[in-house]
Amino acid sequence: MEERDTNTPDLFTGRMTFGYARVSTTKQGFEGQIDDLEAAGCNQVFADKVTGRHQNRPELQKMLNKLRAGDVVIVTRLDRLARSTRDLLALVEQIHETGATFKSLSEPWADTTTPAGKMVMTIFAGVAEFERSLIAERTEKGRQEARKKGKHLGAPKKLTDEKRAALLELLAAGKQPGEAARIFGVHRTTVHRVIREEESKKLRRNKD
Structure with missing residues (x-):
């Protein structure tokens, strides 16, 4: 530098x-x-x-x-x-x-010190914005089609329901999140997310 x-x-x-x-x-x-x-x-x-x-x-x-x-x-x-x-x-x-x-x-052409350069950069910006709009439109259309077909949107689940239940049993038995993550081959953040989700479910049940 x-x-x-x-x-x-x-x-x-x-x-x-x-x-x-x-x-x-x-x-x-x-x-x-x-x-x-x-x-x-x-x-x-x-x-x-x-x-x-x-x-x-x-x-x-x-x-x-x-x-x-x-x-x-x-x-x-x-x-x-x-x-x-x-x-x-x-x-x-x-x-x-x-x-x-x-x-x-x-x-x-990339010279905004001149009127012609300003115009070219304005057109350039407009084309880029148009391209972003097309991408957003195609993405949303794809999402709508996927929802119609009942497809799951977003990242795939890393734990099946059966594995999730088994993970919760291990945690209830006293296993540490890091150790449980190694056993199931997932990241520690996945285990902590499952813990938070279960705690949220308990809170909702208690309120009901």
Whole structure:
């Protein structure tokens, strides 16, 4: 993780041009990205190294916190900023909410500093929203068809009724949840869920 900072705003407009770079392994370097961003006129470059499952990007957040109206955010490629379409659109929207604009050096159409670029990104967002609506509609239609056919929705049961009864007998006999989980080949959370469900049933019966 590193940061290059000249911190010199445009003398005429007072705006800042921020660059953002990201690499996914500790063995990769930022040099190529940072050189391109500085050549594009970035006053300050933020860079994150995101390794393995560690998804925190402190430099990105630091840059977003600095944004003011009129500033520009530049990346060398869209995949340096986001890992998915949804992530990209959310981050671009966050940038726009500050009054700043965004552009990618490798994807000229992704440039909200121009009217044409704004229009393309708006269309892009609309297509993504349309796609999400279609997926939601197909999912709901599938659920309705499954319910009509009497199919079980959701995750399959890990314990049959017979195994559940046997598990409860073991617990009543003094077995610990962890030991019972090993015997039945299920996760300990499954055993604790069964315990909670049984306690809820007892409470309801007592109320009745």
